[in-house]
Amino acid sequence: ETGVTQSPTHLIKTRGQQVTLRCSSQSGHNTVSWYQQALGQGPQFIFQYYREEENGRGNFPPRFSGLQFPNYSSELNVNALELDDSALYLCASSLAMERPPGTGELFFGEGSRLTVL
Amino acid sequence: ILNVEQSPQSLHVQEGDSTNFTCSFPSSNFYALHWYRWETAKSPEALFVMTLNGDEKKKGRISATLNTKEGYSYLYIKGSQPEDSATYLCAFINGNNRKLIWGLGTSLAVNP
Numbered sequence: 001e002t003g004v005t006q007s008p009t010h011l012i013k014t015r016g017q018q019v020t021l022r023c024s025s026q027s028g029h030n031t032v033s034w035y036q037q038a039l040g041q042g043p044q045f046i047f048q049y050y051r052e053e054e055n056g057r058g059n060f061p062p063r064f065s066g067l068q069f070p071n072y073s074s075e076l077n078v079n080a081l082e083l084d085d086s087a088l089y090l091c092a093s094s095l096a097m098e099r100p101p102g103t104g105e106l107f108f109g110e111g112s113r114l115t116v117l
Numbered sequence: 118i119l120n121v122e123q124s125p126q127s128l129h130v131q132e133g134d135s136t137n138f139t140c141s142f143p144s145s146n147f148y149a150l151h152w153y154r155w156e157t158a159k160s161p162e163a164l165f166v167m168t169l170n171g172d173e174k175k176k177g178r179i180s181a182t183l184n185t186k187e188g189y190s191y192l193y194i195k196g197s198q199p200e201d202s203a204t205y206l207c208a209f210i211n212g213n214n215r216k217l218i219w220g221l222g223t224s225l226a227v228n229p
Contacts, residue, residue: 004160033217042121042206042219043161050216055214090160103149103168106217108160 004028004093006109013081014117021076021112025093031055032074032104034066035090043090049074050096064099078114121209130197131228137193138196138223140207144188148212152181152192155222156203164192164205197227 003026013019025032031050035043049068063079072093078085083103088111094104123139130136142150152164165174170185178195194201204224208217 035219040221042221043208044219045216048216056214058216091160103166105163105166106151106153107163108153108159110160 001092004091004107004109006089006091006112008112009110010113010115012115012117015081015083017081017116018077018079019081019114021078021089021091021114023074023076023091023109024100025054025072025074025091026107029093029095029107030072031094031096032068032072033092034074034076035092036060036087036089037090038084046089048074070074083116086114088113094108121207121218123207123223125223126221127224127226129150129216129226129228130131130162132197132199134197134227135193135195136197136225137191138205138225140190140192141221142188142207142208143211144186144189146212147185147188148210148215150183150190150210151208151217153206153208154203154222155206161206162190191205192223194225199227201225202227 005024007022033048034046037043047057048055052068065077068074090111092106092108124139150167153161155161165181167183172183178192183190204222206222208219
């Protein structure tokens with residue numbers, strides 16, 4: 001049990017719709033990262049938030065957006081869903097003592113599995 | 118493009134065997150290397166974060182070494198047990214942007 005919770009655990013959407021995934025970070029953690037894991041692939045970094053500011057972004061289009069709240073929980077929003085967005089979305093929190101963060105262990109949630117039809 | 122490669126992709130061993138696998142990463146501008154274990158139906162669990170060339174870390178029967186000059190890290194499991202069955206992922210952090218770049222993992226199955 002990492003203390004990182006994600007919701008929903010599973011959801012099904014259709015192409016063109018929008019989705020919001022939520023993540024509650026472990027108590028005391030100030031950094032949240034989001035990852036996409038498609039079938040047969042390693043996790044792909046989407047973006048990271050450190051103290052409510054975006055701190056880095058992977059190669060994902062602008063329709064992937066996020067927020068980090070004052071309590072350090074986070075949301076991942078995906079607009080105009082495409083079939084290829086079907087994947088497991090993982091959230092990980094960590095405690096960073098520096099900017100940019102890099103060496104803190106990541107504590108992962110169990111993920112939200114998105115299916116786009 | 119920075120690539121992280123893990124080998125082998127999968128392996129099957131008998132209970133009690135010792136095993137090791139490799140994570141290869143770019144040797145320039147190294148910042149840190151992470152190892153994670155991901156069991157089916159669970160979330161990835163951190164094993165090690167390594168930052169210095171020559172680092173050796175150990176957690177129970179699992180240990181890891183790091184060679185930043187040649188760009189590889191080994192993960193060793195001594196006396197494998199069925200509960201070690203999982204996918205082992207490594208992630209490299211480049212010093213330029215501090216983003217984690219993940220390998221595809223090594224899937225380990227330990228037969229009782």
